[in-house]
Amino acid sequence: MDLEELKSTYPGLLRKYLFEGKEEEALYRAYKLGKECFEAKIGIEDIMNLHTRALEEILKSAPPSGVHDIVLRSSNLLIEFSIRFGLVCQNYFEMLQQADERIRNAFYKAGEALNAGLDIQRMLPVILDIVKNLIDADGCGIMLLEEDRTIIKASEGLDTENEFIKKFLLKVTTDGKMDLVYDLKEKKYPVHLKDGREIRSVIALPLGLKGKIRGALGIYFTYPHHYEEKEINLLVSFAYQAVSAIDNAYLFKELSRHDRTIKALYEIDRVISKSLDLEEILESALTKVLEVTETDIGGVYLLEENGETLSLKVHRGISPELTAVFSTIKVGQGMSGMAVKSGKPVTLDFTKYPGPEMLALLIKEGIVSGVSVPLIAKEKVSGVIALASKRYRSFSRDDLDLLASIGSQIGVAIENSRLFRELELHDKMLDTLYTIENVVSRSLNLEEIFNVALSKVLEVTDAQAGTLYSLDGDILRLEAFKGLSPEFKEKAMIRKMGEGVPGIAAQSKKAIAMDVSQFPSSLLLPYVMEEGLVSFIGTPLMSKGKVVGALSLGTKKKRAFTQDDLDLLFSIGNVIGIAVENARLYRESVENLQKLQKAYDELQILNQMKDEFISNVSHELKTPLVSIKGYAELLHDEKIGSLLEIQKKSLEAVLRNADRLIQLIDSILFISKLQAGKVEFHFEPVDLDEIIRACVSDFKSMLDKKHISFEKAVPEISRVVGREINI
Known part of the structure; x- marks a missing residue:
């Protein structure tokens, strides 16, 4: 093996x-x-x-x-x-x-102690009591290192704040080696218990495992004590057992901390994900963070649009006086401002607070320690959550990591709320524009559009008074007003470009906002104040990039108009402007149509007069022609006397041309009837050769007189269908 x-x-x-x-x-x-x-x-x-x-x-x-x-x-x-x-x-x-039964029982008790639980605070007193009894010591103590602080547990009245004891245990912890003093009196280190007895002998052993020193175990006697090898070996063995149990307790503590972290993040996420309302999110988040961090004082700041100011939105556990002072802070100012500027958690001992003027108030409140954590989403800081305590508290790295995770959670929730609010505003804008467009598009009457549009704008914007002007050249003319006195109307009928709220909006071609202290018209200010108006907003009425009028609104409650409000009113101005321009074009079209109708009626009268004139002229011309033709026929038929052949031929030409002239007069009447749509055509076969011979014969006398020879060289043409009189 x-x-x-x-x-x-x-x-x-x-x-x-x-x-x-x-x-x-x-x-x-x-x-x-x-x-x-x-x-x-x-x-x-x-x-x-x-x-x-x-x-x-x-x-x-x-x-x-x-x-x-x-x-x-x-x-x-x-x-x-x-x-x-x-x-x-x-x-x-x-x-x-x-070993005797007493030592064996002591080891069994040690086992029971180490098995009693994994709570380090409960485990240490039991270990100390067992060690004390194991070697009949007067008392003992344990020093453990936890990050930047030490924990000392002692029994039998040992003064844990005694500088010698603290330095002695710390030296053994630092060196990792056992140390002992047979008689402190010889070393001239007088150490006394609370009951007055003097400590004479001490021994300390490092508590180390896997190369890591957790702390030191110290044992003392009130008499000079010689430490035998057997006794030291016993203590070394027990120290190994103790540090193993302590290490397991720390491991369990770490696992428990991780479990608490996951649980805390889950609880906070569950709370803040229930709503998209920003105020509700901040209230719920702060309440839950105070609960999981076991802190009783806290607040949440949000970064304003200017990127330089933090505003306190919700808070717990601080006085009205402190709330007033800390309601707004600059980025970089104080603990919270530093956290926003650095984008990292900041923890401070408040005796070192970076704002002397604020430190006095913190001391008055009894606040001694705190931490501020930035709220971050998409790598952008949106605010900070600040926690404070009236008892000294050292926030560990684990605490800061947990708070940083919580800060990211809340930051994401705030970003989601902001996006939801933007969608709501966008939806509200579309709904408002649709409502106004729907109202103003029902009519093409300018007066009706002005009055209906102003009433609807006041309704959807929650304003109490308003005026609506049309632009005529460089002059704005009042077309509609609501919530203002007749005296105001009389004074505000005409505005120049750049004059008053509507004039400034029309001249700048953009929406503007101001309060009563900035009201631009001293003439109208008394009437405005009489109505109790304190905040104003105005916009031009635009159509195809051209100003066609202006709109101004007033409220009786002080109101800070946001950029969203200005954008909405500008869009409303565009909708009304287009409706006004359409109505104006419609009115011009109607006027032009009326002019055309009048001209058409006049032409109809002239045309009728022409027809009557043609009819009269034709009648007057036709009457003498009939007489001429009648007498010519009498002469040609020799009813008045005989005629020479040449005379007869001349009379035939006269008769033909008389007929032709009558036909021409009939043609003029035919054209008049044709234009009036009263002509019916009757066609019949016509001999074109006969018509040509007649035409040549009509001009023969004139041709002979001028010695012109005319011969017909046209081949015979077939008969055609038509009206001989028109051919």
């Missing part, structure tokens, strides 16, 4: 004892291993280290709820192993063989 073989055998033996229900078999095997270890001269330190490593491997896969039981049962096995089967060096083994 050697140490490497023991390393491969012992973990399986421990698992058999803990989980397979074979305790007796495991104990018997332990007995054999113990004997083999003794023969191989394997020391108790190696066995303790091996046991601790095997236990750590088992605990890695063990559920948190079973850790306590596993540690206790493994301690039982180790104690039984060491006491019953000689897992000690040869000197210690011989000492146990010769």
